[in-house]
Amino acid sequence: MLDVKKIKEDFLIFQRKIKGNNLIYLDSAATTQKPIQVIEAISNYYRNNNANVHRGAYTLSEESTMMYENARQSAAKFINAKSSESIVFTRNATEGINLVANAWGLEYFKADDEILLTQMEHHSNLIPWQLVAKKTGAKLKFIYLDRNGELDLSNLENLINEKTKFVSLVHISNSLGTINPVRDIIKHAHNYNIPVMIDATQSVPHTFVDVQELDCDFLVFSGHKMLGPTGIGVLYGKEELLDKMPPFMGGGEMINEVHLDWADYRSIPWKFEAGTPNIAGAIGLSAAIEYINSIGKENIEQHGKRLTQFAIEELEKIDGIEIYGPKFNRGPLVAFNIKNIHPHDVSTILDEYGVAVRAGHHCTQPVMQWLNVPATVRASFYVYNSFEDVEVLIKGLKKTKEVFAGVY
Amino acid sequence: MSIEDLYSEIVLEHYKEPHNVGEIQSPEIFAKGFNESCGDDIKIFARVKDNKIEDIKFLGKGCAISQSSASMMTDLLKGKSINEVKEFIKAFNKKITGEENFPEDSDEWFELSALKGVIKFPIRVKCASLAWHTLAQGIRDYENKLIRRNNEQL
Numbered sequence: 042m043l044d045v046k047k048i049k050e051d052f053l054i055f056q057r058k059i060k061g062n063n064l065i066y067l068d069s070a071a072t073t074q075k076p077i078q079v080i081e082a083i084s085n086y087y088r089n090n091n092a093n094v095h096r097g098a099y100t101l102s103e104e105s106t107m108m109y110e111n112a113r114q115s116a117a118k119f120i121n122a123k124s125s126e127s128i129v130f131t132r133n134a135t136e137g138i139n140l141v142a143n144a145w146g147l148e149y150f151k152a153d154d155e156i157l158l159t160q161m162e163h164h165s166n167l168i169p170w171q172l173v174a175k176k177t178g179a180k181l182k183f184i185y186l187d188r189n190g191e192l193d194l195s196n197l198e199n200l201i202n203e204k205t206k207f208v209s210l211v212h213i214s215n216s217l218g219t220i221n222p223v224r225d226i227i228k229h230a231h232n233y234n235i236p237v238m239i240d241a242t243q244s245v246p247h248t249f250v251d252v253q254e255l256d257c258d259f260l261v262f263s264g265h266k267m268l269g270p271t272g273i274g275v276l277y278g279k280e281e282l283l284d285k286m287p288p289f290m291g292g293g294e295m296i297n298e299v300h301l302d303w304a305d306y307r308s309i310p311w312k313f314e315a316g317t318p319n320i321a322g323a324i325g326l327s328a329a330i331e332y333i334n335s336i337g338k339e340n341i342e343q344h345g346k347r348l349t350q351f352a353i354e355e356l357e358k359i360d361g362i363e364i365y366g367p368k369f370n371r372g373p374l375v376a377f378n379i380k381n382i383h384p385h386d387v388s389t390i391l392d393e394y395g396v397a398v399r400a401g402h403h404c405t406q407p408v409m410q411w412l413n414v415p416a417t418v419r420a421s422f423y424v425y426n427s428f429e430d431v432e433v434l435i436k437g438l439k440k441t442k443e444v445f446a447g448v449y
Numbered sequence: 450m451s452i453e454d455l456y457s458e459i460v461l462e463h464y465k466e467p468h469n470v471g472e473i474q475s476p477e478i479f480a481k482g483f484n485e486s487c488g489d490d491i492k493i494f495a496r497v498k499d500n501k502i503e504d505i506k507f508l509g510k511g512c513a514i515s516q517s518s519a520s521m522m523t524d525l526l527k528g529k530s531i532n533e534v535k536e537f538i539k540a541f542n543k544k545i546t547g548e549e550n551f552p553e554d555s556d557e558w559f560e561l562s563a564l565k566g567v568i569k570f571p572i573r574v575k576c577a578s579l580a581w582h583t584l585a586q587g588i589r590d591y592e593n594k595l596i597r598r599n600n601e602q603l
């Protein structure tokens with residue numbers, strides 16, 4: 042059991058009142074709040090160590106470089122990567138996906154090659170591939186959803202074939218909560234030597250993700266969804282694959298020798314980090330990792346499961362509610378709608394109780410089309426949420442129904 | 450300001466049974482609007498005759514605010530001239546953003562002022578304006594088409 046009360050004290054934002062109420066933050070799948078430890082790590086860096094990395098031979102630059110590279114090591118350890126050279130710092134998961142789609146895709150895809158995605162991808166794992174497909178003539182294929190909101194793998198034998206050149210899919214869906222059997226899919230794709238990228242944005246914050254055990258070729262996540270600051274993310278890639286990719290962006294930091302008409306690039310991972318990186322962001326991410334480790338991934342996962350289970354049980358008691366996604370074995374979030382009440386109206390009324398939930402399409406419009414709804418309400422949980430938070434949510438939903446009582 | 454002011458009886462009445470829902474075949478004015486942040490969409494159709502909005506209808510999915518706003522808008526604008534409609538849209542935009550007050554004792558504005566609560570919920574202003582912005586776009590397209598047709602005839 043997590044000591045939520047104690048954890049909440051580390052998050053100063055919970056001292057705030059929203060319309061006179063305590064803040065009940067149920068939108069961690071969009072971005073998490075930040076503990077004081079992360080905020081102080083960033084602020085201490087700017088106060089004491091700030092200098093550009095990999096440049097000067099003076100004390101501050103050395104310190105700054107070391108802190109940045111240590112952060113890389115802690116990110117590597119966090120997902121059990123073999124080496125820190127396989128960790129590329131990006132702005133966020135989206136940038137990591139774009140990097141691979143462009144650097145790998147433009148280099149290796151030809152007309153009529155197939156890229157396999159799923160129907161439940163976040164737009165950030167769909168649009169980059171649409172763009173690359175347009176440029177290369179490659180085709181997008183999809184693993185579709187079954188009735189429960191899980192991947193229908195019955196057709197996988199056909200979907201993965203000689204034409205398939207890349208597979209990219211989400212580990213835990215941010216709109217349905219589905220946990221995908223990524224390990225099986227990776228295994229299957231590897232039978233054909235097809236590289237697989239995992240969008241682990243919603244899984245890395247909550248469960249232990251081991252890139253060696255998964256044997257994925259690429260994996261991305263965002264720091265801001267795991268207590269870290271915005272503007273820092275991670276792309277993991279197997280070293281031999283990163284080596285085979287040309288740079289995505291050019292500029293300073295990513296080069297060795299530069300002439301007017303040619304240049305020699307640095308080795309990985311720096312080859313992919315053009316320009317001054319988000320040094321403070323990486324240091325903040327490292328502090329977030331430390332914080333998560335101090336609580337323990339297993340505890341976090343258990344806590345998320347319990348809260349989600351409790352929320353689903355309580356939601357089911359409300360008349361006219363529809364809950365989306367698999368019933369069991371799901372990530373720490375629940376999406377739903379109340380009959381005849383638009384999610385936007387639900388969210389506005391919940392805000393009166395200090396409850397922050399997301400109402401919208403969650404950057405997964407194809408999933409909304411599949412559900413045949415314009416949008417859903419989504420409550421998502423993290424370490425600072427308690428069972429009482431869920432109770433306030435339920436109370437707010439009952440009030441919402443009262444406000445709309447005349448509509449039935 | 451309470452939540453009941455936002456979801457007033459008038460707003461909920463229109464949400465429950467919106468007026469002027471449907472399509473108009475080969476309309477002079479047509480536009481589609483989309484609210485990216487919530488995924489709502491709306492289509493507006495209008496029949497223009499003698500420079501007047503003879504009929505106007507809408508189709509769409511959306512929240513109580515956007516649906517009731519579209520319902521009231523279509524009620525009000527029917528029968529007005531294009532220029533009157535353009536002026537009305539401008540006036541509505543000023544009122545819904547809080548730049549101007551809703552008139553206190555105007556029959557015309559009586560129902561619409563039920564949307565007044567939105568001013569205190571800045572994120573929801575977009576919902577209230579969706580139909581109006583969409584219609585404004587439709588009118589611009591319509592007028593551009595007229596200009597092009599005139600030019601071709603010259």
Ligand SMILES: Cc1ncc(COP(=O)(O)O)c(C=O)c1O
Pocket residue numbers: 070071133134135136163165166211213214215240242243263404
């Ligand atoms: C599953 C998933 N993938 C990718 C992203 C994109 O993350 P970011 O916007 O930080 O790049 C998100 C964020 O909403 C997500 O939930």
